Amino acid sequence: MLNNIRNFLLYFKSKRVLGFVSFIESIFFPIPTDVLLIPMVLSKSYKWQELALLTTVTSVLGGVAGYFIGLYLYDEIYPYILLYGYEEELVVTKEWFVAYGVMILFISSFTPLPYKIFTITAGFLSINIILFIVISFFGRGLRFYLVAYLTDIYGAYIIDYLNKYFLYISAALILIFVVFKL
Numbered sequence: 001m002l003n004n005i006r007n008f009l010l011y012f013k014s015k016r017v018l019g020f021v022s023f024i025e026s027i028f029f030p031i032p033t034d035v036l037l038i039p040m041v042l043s044k045s046y047k048w049q050e051l052a053l054l055t056t057v058t059s060v061l062g063g064v065a066g067y068f069i070g071l072y073l074y075d076e077i078y079p080y081i082l083l084y085g086y087e088e089e090l091v092v093t094k095e096w097f098v099a100y101g102v103m104i105l106f107i108s109s110f111t112p113l114p115y116k117i118f119t120i121t122a123g124f125l126s127i128n129i130i131l132f133i134v135i136s137f138f139g140r141g142l143r144f145y146l147v148a149y150l151t152d153i154y155g156a157y158i159i160d161y162l163n164k165y166f167l168y169i170s171a172a173l174i175l176i177f178v179v180f181k182l
Contacts, residue, residue, distance in 0.1 A: 019058040026062030052148040070123025109139025
């Protein structure tokens with residue numbers, strides 16, 4: 001009985017830590033959530049679907065927090081943009097983000113690119129929050145469900161493949177995007 005209670009508490013704490021790390025990774029934390037997600041799935045103490053869902057939801061919530069940080073810092077930063085003569089660059093960046101925002105958001109939410117930079121920039125540029133949330137759920141969900149599923153099916157062997165090929169897959173996605181846009 002006592003052992004079951006201890007296991008439940010460890011299970012509950014571990015999931016809370018995973019959710020917290022996933023949340024802050026979308027704002028500022030430099031270590032990817034996969035560092036916790038993969039070992040937790042490998043332990044077989046958890047259902048991979050629950051972990052992927054938890055990671056997705058908390059990551060998107062962190063992305064929304066990053067979005068609002070960018071949104072509310074705009075008034076603080078904009079005078080410096082004008083002072084240093086970067087208004088035209090800001091306008092061009094905003095046009096590109098608006099024109100390709102869905103693809104940029106998807107690529108940043110799925111690939112190893114720093115999602116946190118894009119969440120803050122999306123808020124800074126006042127990108128549609130609903131679109132931001134939908135694309136973030138799709139991209140982050142696809143990433144975390146894929147990592148959790150492959151880890152569950154193939155175990156520790158998949159870690160080498162993910163580390164080796166995930167960057168190539170990400171680069172291919174970006175290259176395909178660039179080629180289609182040119």
